Amino acid sequence: MQRWLLPLNLLLALLILAVLALVASDLVSFKMSALFPRRAAGSSAPAPPPPAAEDLLSFSAILEKGLFGKATQGKLTPITLAAPAGKGGAAAPAAPSVSDLTLLGTAVGSFRETFALIVKASTHEERVFRLGDMVFSAGPLVAVKKDVAEIVVGGKRVKILTPNAVAEAAKPGAPAAGTPGLAAPTGAGNYVVDARALNAALDNIGQAMTDARLLPSVKDGKVEGFRASEVKPQGIFGTVGIRNGDVLLRVNDFPIDSPEKAIQSFASLKGQSRIKLDMIRDGQPTTFNYDIR
Missing domain, CATH: 2.30.30.830 (SH3 type barrels.)
Incomplete structure (x- = not known):
């Protein structure tokens, strides 16, 4: 009997060690699974969709109620993309016309x-x-x-x-044809002007402004008047005695020291019975008087 006792004890010891090994293995596996969770199942699952961007129109109430003061009060308008040209969309607006x-x-x-x-x-x-x-x-x-x-x-x-x-090519000489009889000198600095011819010339103010070139004359840093150059002899300026180099200062005592005043002065001549023109000629002040008949 004692002869079998030792082998039995060894067998029992081996069985106990095997059981302890299995228990230890299960404990180690449980601890490892807690520290390193399985990812296989997670990797195959589809990723959750990203949160949808919140519509900006949901913030319109902030603007409409003026949350940050009246200066920020307004209305939020959605942006509408224009349809591409050539595929049924509205055509782009044409460039501004200069024909008029x-x-x-x-x-x-x-x-x-x-x-x-x-x-x-x-x-x-x-x-x-x-x-x-x-x-x-x-x-x-x-x-x-x-x-x-x-x-x-x-x-x-x-x-x-x-x-x-x-109209230069079609009718180059027509405007000038009516101007030779516009004014006639009666003395030094005095002229008689035909009223009908003057009114006709002023009705075509655009043509009259091309009968001479008027450049600003500056004195002491200010525009004192307009210097005439390239005066056409048969134009309105030439027929009333204005020469190249004359500086036009005043019309009926109204200063013409800006383009706006110059236009107003010429426009006001229509219907006048007398016209007084102050200018500088050859460095000397000169006055021309016109009787409108």
Whole structure:
């Protein structure tokens, strides 16, 4: 009996060690699974969709109620993308047309003393523009010459011409034909002017402004008047005795020290019975008097 006792004890010891090994293995596996969870199942599952961006219109109440004060009160408007051109979408607006713009006169000097008088035929509105000004919302004024002004429309330069330049080829001599009988000298600095001829010339103020080139005359940093140059002998300026180099100062004691005042002065001559023109000729003050008959 004692001979079998030792082998039994060894067998029992081995069984106990095997059981303890299994228990220890289960404990280690449980601890490892807690520290390193399985990822196989998670990797095959689809990723959750990202949260949808909240519609900006949900914040419209903040603007409408003026949460941050009346200055921030307003309305949030959704952006609508324009349909692509050529596929049934609305066509882009055409560039502003300059067909109804006419150049009436120019004054060319320094950058700040260069002007263009332009009329909009559709509204009969006349305005004086400096370089860089927006011309009736059509485009900025970029260049001014004697008979032409240039604006930029849609990235391209577009010319605005005087009536004389537009009709030069068709009827070059018609406007000048009526001016030789406009005025007749009666003495030194005195003229008799035909009323009908004067009114006819003033009705075509655009043509009259092309009969001479008027440039600002600056004295002591201020515009004192306009110096006449390139005077056409048969034009309205030439027939009333104005020469190249004359500086026009006042018309009926109204100073013409800006393009706006010069236009107003010429427009006011219609219907007058007498006209007084103050100027500087050869450095000396001179006065011309005109009787309108």
